[in-house]
Amino acid sequence: MTITAELMTQIREITQQLRHHNHCYYVLDNPEISDAEYDQLYQTLKKIEQQYPELISADSPTQRVGGEAISVFSPVNHRIPMLSLGNVFNQAELTDFDRKLKDRLEDNHELEYCAELKLDGLAVSLIYEYGQFKYGATRGDGVTGEDISHNLRTIRNLPLSLNTHQPPAFLEVRGEVLMPKAGFDKLNAEALATGEKVFANPRNAAAGSVRQLDPQIAAKRPLAFYAYAVAHIEGQTLATQQYEVLQWLARLGFTVSDEIRVGQGVGFAQQFFDMIQQRRPQLAYEIDGVVIKVNEIAKQQRLGVVSREPRWAVAYKFPAELASTILEAVDFQVGRTGALTPVARVKPVFVGGVTISNITLHNMDEVRRLDLAIGDTVQVCRAGDVIPKVTQRLQRAEHRQLIALPTHCPICQSAIIQDEKGVIARCSGDFYCEAQVQRRLAHFVSRKAMNIEGLGERWLEQFLELGLINHVADIYSLSKDKLLNTVIEGMGERLADKLLTAIEQSKQTTLPRFIYALGIRGVGESTALALAQHFGDLDAIQQATLDSLMAVPDIGEVSAQWIVAYFAESIHQDRIAQMRLAGVTWPRMEQRAEQPLEGQTWVLTGTLSTMGRDQAKAKLQQLGAKVSGSVSKKTSVVVAGAEAGSKLADAQKLGVVVWNEQQLVELLATHELS
Template identity: 45%
Template sequence: MTSKKTPAPADEIQQLRDTLNDWSYRYYTLDDPSVPDAEYDRAFRRLQELEEAHPDLVTDDSPTQRVGDAPLDAFEEVRHAVPMLSLGNAFNDQELRDFDQRVRERLDVSGPVDYVAEPKLDGLAVSLVYENGRLVRGATRGDGETGEDITANVRTIDSIPLRLRGDNPPTLLEVRGEVVMPHSGFRDLNRRQEEAGHKTFANPRNAAAGSLRQLDSRITAERPLEFYAYSVARLEGEPWPDTHSAMLDRLRELNLRVNGEVRRCRGIDALLDFYNDIQERRERLDYDIDGVVYKVDRFDWQRDLGFVSRAPRWAIAHKFPAQEELTVLNDVDWQVGRTGALTPVAKLEPVQVGGVTVSNATLHNIDEIRRLDIRVGDTVVIYRAGDVIPKVVKTVPERRPDNAREIHLPERCPVCDSEILRADDGVVARCTGGLICGAQRREAIKHFASRRAMDIDGLGDKLVDALVDQELIDNVADLYKLKAEDVAGLERMGEKSAANLMAALEASKHNSLSRFLFALGILQIGEETAKALADCFGDLEAIRHAPLMLFLQVPDVGGEVARAIAAFFAEDHNEKVIDDLLAAGVTPASDGVPSRRFVDALTLAGFLRGAKFLGMPLSGVGDKTLETLGRHYRALDDLLEAVEAGEDDTDTGVKAATLEKLKEGLRADDWLARLRAAEAYAAKLAAKAPAGAADERPLEGETWVLTGTLSRLTRGEAKERLESLGAKVAGSVSKNTARVVAGEAAGSKLAKAEKLGVEVMDEDTFVHFLAGHGIALPEQ
């Protein structure tokens, strides 16, 4: 009788790894366990024994290698190759129907659209990167652009494979998903915490977030965390599927767990059925969800729909109604924000809402307080939706005590004792102290120094507080008057830290104009609006002195934002700070040339519409009439001549009665002077702009895509250079893509470009192209 041959250690180790990975796939991904836990544990212990006996055979993707070694000192920063975007929200059925209608209108589709509906898991969003099938990085979402490297921690989560399933995994896969803590595991964890005399967690989301951000991965390994994949950011080495649902199927094949509740739905009614069904079953699920996410299924339609600001037009989160509780309003504090706006904050008798203890809530503004007739001492209803700041939504009048006190808007700022004024809209109340107000000053300086603004390395919140407390700085311009010896004398600072700060301040003097504008903290001016202003006007001085009506012509700038820009530059103290910054050597980098596209948009028709929007009395004169007159006459004096004639305008077909109303509007207040000022300013900009259509931004309106690895410059550098020429740089190829720049190892984007007939440049051609537009790269 022949005895059975014992396999070699390497063969047995590989066999055990394959078996354990297969069992994990069936357990986590298919939700179909094939063996009892005891059998899995026996195989796992046998693998441990073999690896201990043969340490040279241990690999980092072995099922035994999930727990890290020594704790980290701190998490490393990770820059996401593809930003982790936020979603717009729908809070009721009508808002969801409006979303579906917008999708169909933009796609020009009359029938129902296919969506994928997914539970909105209430955990922590993470990014996982696999190279050739191996997990190489895990990162938190952070601010969407930059997160923290938590690779050691995600490796401890059993439902995250260390190696993808299959013989031919993608060469690169970046998958996005949510880490959650199930209710059962949360209860067990809190029981263990209580028994050990440690602090318990308020809810599963806090427990998951805290566990995932442990510097010691051995602690994370003890926490009951689970992962669910919901999207892919990057895929190379295999074709990109046609639909989101097909992508999720591919993730399942690779042993990446996808939530079992995910469904493909056709049309709005199917989405609402899914929402109502899962909301009814919400309490029976073993994890927290705070709504449903809907995504257009077809990727080509997603690309056509694109994005607005930092949110996709092809997806939306349908939030569940918030949980509400009753409590007592003990008092009201008035907080002053960075822009001087006063916000009433309710001081509440602490109450549990959705597993979180709430003692403060927003009251919005004094008008909302009056509308709801809220008084100190009232019993009030508190509303909390997910991470949304809790708010007071109504009172319970029958429980009002006799000594309830009315709430009044302060006449003086609670921080600096400056006068409080109401804004023109009658809603927002602001402190008039501006940059002298302690609340505004600190926040203004912190914003100015932040990474996306002037990016002054080393100037963190605590140091700003110390500089203000020691009266070393009073506003942002004072930063550039600091001396190293003054800074070195502060707590936790020294000569080296002070020298580094001085160097960072010096370096920040030469930031771009768009960064500088964003850093000023102008109300409602984000990064994109700051870029638009810089691109349109070309330099700081042109923006500082521009009439309000010109701001209305800037792309994506509406009336409220235009007013905020004009009001900021109209304030003497703001102008003084800017003058001090420039005197200190801050030189916002710009080419000094207005955009030809913007200048060409500064027409009389646009100014007339803008004047009407801003309040010029033109009752009975429609926008279409203003457009007709503005297009025909183009210059204000020519239009005035026609208006003064007092008869029907046969050239435009506009009646004399309408022209008389226009004349009355122009004569009212100072509207004629304002229109003249706008026209004159536009003429000055036009004289500085490039002639004809050969704009200084020759790629204006074009969409480019970068793919593969570039050797002469990074993708970020390539993007900056293309944007300086006016191009928009997108992350995916479509029929609207103008060109694709393909570096080494270009994958599916290159294939898509070739399929669509999109022009493709290699790196050498791209560098030559940039040089032809005056952009030379440094020698290697």
């Protein structure tokens, strides 16, 4: 059928109406038409696009429901690093922050601040070209994030086209994806009704939603995007004040913080903080503090950044919320290395927006330190509004039941053994302990290990119970017939295909990932990388002696003993051989040559003006140095920048060599790393 000018006009008009009503509903919270009227407009556009698929544009309102699932997240390099914020927790620290800014600006006048809400969500970056949304990414490590455009397009209040006739040629907007409280409660209620896993808090729900491979899942989640900054703009001049930038973003169609105020000095900032702390329970979404920013953009640029934080902004965090409750019982969980962790079961108590009933006590030393017993009244908080913690015992129970370490594993009944210092207790059951096996499997498939997307604990638990897998190598023997011919709750053909595809893709890995995935005691990501760089291939690591392992940077005698013991077990050798036979492979790593700073330990302190401390650390590590966070007699060099503190004093007391920043720059230049 012929595409006429009238048809094009009709599509354009309906699209503009839908965008307008989306903005009214999702951004302004002021709908102008009923849901039925909106649905009628939407269906009209959808029918036209079905008839003329060539007319479907990427920013059409119909494209928010989610398209095809992707197989993996692509990396995105940020033009401007995505910085994190420094924190203050009281007025004295806020006053100190203000003083440092005045000193650096050499200005004794009161600074003008823009005060905003610190939204508790997932930081993302959005890229627009000539007013059209192109892609968006997570913060990642601040330098490289993950492309999550397929999910961001489904967020109803995120503009796919900017509301302006003169858009900039390029615009990068920074903001937060979050889940409003009402949407979070509804999502969890639906999950409970269907027997699915509920989310712990809105932030976890938002973060999990935007990292779905299937955008149709994200489209069903009640997500919202709030803009808080412009990172880069081309083709237009940015406003001169932070407050003006936010108002301009609102005119473009972005949702911004409900509360934005401008005022002078610390007194204004403290008043804003106090006011928001009172209003916090009534807000539609979770916040964990306020953000105080220098309002004038020119002053922001003069102040610059330190490490990964802007000097001109700070997060003024709310104090941890406290509550009291009764310690009703203590259970012991078994980790992947067999370590037993005491977990307090407390009378459910509402703290920081979440009902808490389970709290880890870390180890028996912590139980003894707090002098806890069952029946005691304890004080609990959520550290950083995230992790629940027992802070102290408030009242001893009249009839206390002492907490005792079990003599046998609560899962497999194997004997419990303790390390030499008596701090960590472990189950001796090893491969016979179902809890250890399950947690090793969960570690093996995790994102930083073999990264088998979609193979979560829910499936692993079922596969273990049904006998489909007994250890990590069995994952690579799973087949479509096995998955579909076994009665597995929730498993269908499409899901089986997705799981098998993810398993197949995981076979192409790297040596550091594979070593880390094995779950060798004491071998984390950095140690796995060091092993791979030193030996080059797995065969050499498997045959390594205690002495050759101790020659690897950062590996001491105890870690070396654990590595030797792991590879000496025939069962581990057999399972590695099974995985390699199944096609798990990796490229050989280039062995790291002897480095000029090999065996040296360096410490960085104070502010480095020519580079951030993270950058300096990375460059020193490239030269073979270990960069530590504390000074000891074994420290080789302390590099002291501006405003160096206690570490410089420690170095002087211990007689450690102290360098200034210029000496470090000259060293790096000598090795062509600066």
